[in-house]
Amino acid sequence: MQQNPRYMAAKKNTRVHFVCYTSQPHAMQWYKALTDEEKFHPLDLSSDRFSINITHDRINFTIFKISYEDNGVYVCDSKNLTEERRQPYLCGTELRVMSNRTIEQTQSRNTLKDAIIIIQSILLVIFISVPMLLFLEKGDGKESPEEDHTYEGLEVEQMATYEDITPFRDVKAKWTVGEHPGEE
Incomplete structure (x- = not known):
């Protein structure tokens, strides 16, 4: 058979x-x-x-x-x-x-398919591109040398002096005679 x-x-x-x-x-x-x-x-x-x-x-x-x-x-x-x-x-x-479909039914179905494809494309761009751009913009937290403003406005000779300055202390400094700014 x-x-x-x-x-x-x-x-x-x-x-x-x-x-x-x-x-x-x-x-x-x-x-x-x-x-x-x-x-x-x-x-x-x-x-x-x-x-x-x-x-x-x-x-x-x-x-x-x-x-x-x-x-x-x-x-x-x-x-x-x-x-x-x-x-x-x-x-x-x-x-x-x-079933037999009319041309209008077929066109309506194709329009719906096209709308779904466009919506999917927009969502794809939003949910993939935007987080990537935010991640790239955030970077790794380190500033590049171009963004370092430590020596801005200083001449080359003044830079070495600037590095020798000790950081500001919160405690009162003990002054020796002749060193106090108010004494001359």
């Missing part, structure tokens, strides 16, 4: 065709299961929505105008599949009925 195709997606109101190749076509039957259940049901042969043609080595199954209730898995197996309460030998053919 061999069945094809394995998967089919078609627009509503179109025709679909499945083929099952077998050496015993008169002992076979087509079954359907919904995609969310595992139990297969035999197809109603009295329906005018589809046809089943049997030849010497195959069973052809055609649905003339598919609708949403035709979604499911179709499998070709022996006529006693439901009596034996077993799973089919083949995995079957999954049919998905697709």
